Amino acid sequence: MFGFGKKEEKDETQNPEYLALVAKWDSFLEKIEARFNESLAPAEEAVLDQLEEGNYDMVSNMTAWSGIKSQLLQLEDKIETTFDDKVGPQMSEYVERWNLIDQDQKGIALRESFRPKIERFEIMLEGKVAQRFYNHAIQFLNEDFHCTQCSGKLEIKKDIFRSHYVGCDYCNTTNTFTPNDKIAEIRWVVDDIAKHKALKEWDEKESARKACKSMRSLSEDEDKTELAAAYDTWEAKEKAFWTKYFTERASYVSDYKDTIAHDVEVKMNWAFYDDKKRSDLYN
Amino acid sequence: MEINGTTFEDYALASANAAAGMSKDDIAKVFGLELPVWEATEQQWIGKMSEFSPGGPEMQFFGEAFMKPKQGKFANVEAAADSSDKILEKYPKWSHHIKMQQHFAIADEVGIHIDFQKEYGISMTEYAQLGMHWGGIFREAMMGGDNEKMQKLSKKQDKLMKKWEDHFKEMYKDQDSGIGDDIDF
Numbered sequence: 244m245f246g247f248g249k250k251e252e253k254d255e256t257q258n259p260e261y262l263a264l265v266a267k268w269d270s271f272l273e274k275i276e277a278r279f280n281e282s283l284a285p286a287e288e289a290v291l292d293q294l295e296e297g298n299y300d301m302v303s304n305m306t307a308w309s310g311i312k313s314q315l316l317q318l319e320d321k322i323e324t325t326f327d328d329k330v331g332p333q334m335s336e337y338v339e340r341w342n343l344i345d346q347d348q349k350g351i352a353l354r355e356s357f358r359p360k361i362e363r364f365e366i367m368l369e370g371k372v373a374q375r376f377y378n379h380a381i382q383f384l385n386e387d388f389h390c391t392q393c394s395g396k397l398e399i400k401k402d403i404f405r406s407h408y409v410g411c412d413y414c415n416t417t418n419t420f421t422p423n424d425k426i427a428e429i430r431w432v433v434d435d436i437a438k439h440k441a442l443k444e445w446d447e448k449e450s451a452r453k454a455c456k457s458m459r460s461l462s463e464d465e466d467k468t469e470l471a472a473a474y475d476t477w478e479a480k481e482k483a484f485w486t487k488y489f490t491e492r493a494s495y496v497s498d499y500k501d502t503i504a505h506d507v508e509v510k511m512n513w514a515f516y517d518d519k520k521r522s523d524l525y526n
Numbered sequence: 527m528e529i530n531g532t533t534f535e536d537y538a539l540a541s542a543n544a545a546a547g548m549s550k551d552d553i554a555k556v557f558g559l560e561l562p563v564w565e566a567t568e569q570q571w572i573g574k575m576s577e578f579s580p581g582g583p584e585m586q587f588f589g590e591a592f593m594k595p596k597q598g599k600f601a602n603v604e605a606a607a608d609s610s611d612k613i614l615e616k617y618p619k620w621s622h623h624i625k626m627q628q629h630f631a632i633a634d635e636v637g638i639h640i641d642f643q644k645e646y647g648i649s650m651t652e653y654a655q656l657g658m659h660w661g662g663i664f665r666e667a668m669m670g671g672d673n674e675k676m677q678k679l680s681k682k683q684d685k686l687m688k689k690w691e692d693h694f695k696e697m698y699k700d701q702d703s704g705i706g707d708d709i710d711f
Contacts (some may be wrong), residue, residue: 317704321709
């Protein structure tokens with residue numbers, strides 16, 4: 244009657260065969276999520292093992308992580324192509340396209356959950372790798388270094404990982420200490436150690452940022468008190484993160500000690516104030 | 527602004543030449559500084575660089591320094607890197623650069639690091655020069671509003687990217703086992 248198709252004559256979303264497909268799709272997504280979660284621990288182990296096996300070569304170590312990361316991200320594609328090529332077409336035999344939106348959404352939600360998890364995992368992993376590298380490389384500074392003039396033992400600074408002058412306490416000769424490549428590399432890995440140590444603050448600033456960005460957009464004449472409060476919270480958390488990060492970094496490399504406040508200010512400009520300036524607070 | 531007698535331009539050229547393989551000792555000599563002083567200076571410039579905006583004149587020059595590392599205080603330095611003309615003689619085609627890009631990206635996906643010096647006999651500075659050369663041609667067409675040229679370039683780029691992506695995916699297919707291959711709907 245009235246020319247309606249078969250799909251609209253009765254509620255096919257309750258059809259047992261359709262429901263079986265929904266259950267199969269749910270089970271598929273559960274398996275993918277479980278595989279993602281259970282892959283993180285072996286990934287960490289593999290990358291940390293590779294560091295020692297690869298003689299603390301940070302470039303090949305990070306490439307190894309990059310390979311694992313791309314495998315984890317392939318799960319995103321797998322969800323998308325499975326829905327497009329199999330789930331969607333099979334379900335369409337029972338229901339209309341708009342009934343598939345909820346099913347597609349389940350896959351999208353799972354896909355979108357992967358990157359933030361990887362980002363956080365990466366901070367932890369790179370922090371651990373960097374700490375191991377540091378523990379290895381810093382030992383080279385425990386070796387004895389001697390004055391070129393009188394052979395007296397030199398006291399090398401353990402928080403400057405570049406060439407520097409070292410005065411001899413015995414004969415006052417100024418020596419030049421040139422670190423080996425591993426020692427020089429410490430300067431770069433401390434960034435990852437510092438970020439890992441500021442993970443609690445990173446979590447807090449991320450959740451404050453998300454809370455702020457998830458607020459609905461406001462027109463000129465709407466009350467902006469709540470939005471302003473959300474920006475205030477984000478500002479405080481963002482600042483706390485960068486302060487912790489730069490303070491930790493300076494505890495390893497003394498070159499950075501005098502610039503903490505300035506470095507925080509620079510980061511706050513691009514990580515927070517640029518966004519705030521463009522927000523609905525000023526429209 | 528100067529730090530220990532060096533300008534930001536000096537620092538940018540030093541970075542370009544260092545990436546091309548020039549030693550820190552040789553770079554320090556160009557500025558007439560001892561190595562510890564140069565390394566302390568370099569450290570300060572690294573900190574300063576975070577203040578410059580990405581599209582600003584300083585960062586623009588930083589990019590240009592890689593295209594022409596033999597200028598300024600490095601103009602007459604024998605060990606300084608050549609300008610982009612030299613590497614374009616060796617790798618004149620756009621396909622060469624896209625091949626290198628895809629090689630690096632696909633190998634990276636399977637956890638293999640590509641050493642450009644070993645694989646293609648070029649330094650990071652030379653690789654960057656190729657990228658800036660072809661990027662510049664693309665940008666020029668875009669700025670000039672030549673839609674037909676833009677379309678042609680985009681089409682060619684897509685074709686070359688696909689060609690080399692397929693090539694390297696095939697090359698590394700044995701290393702590329704997906705962690706979810708056994709899960710099926």
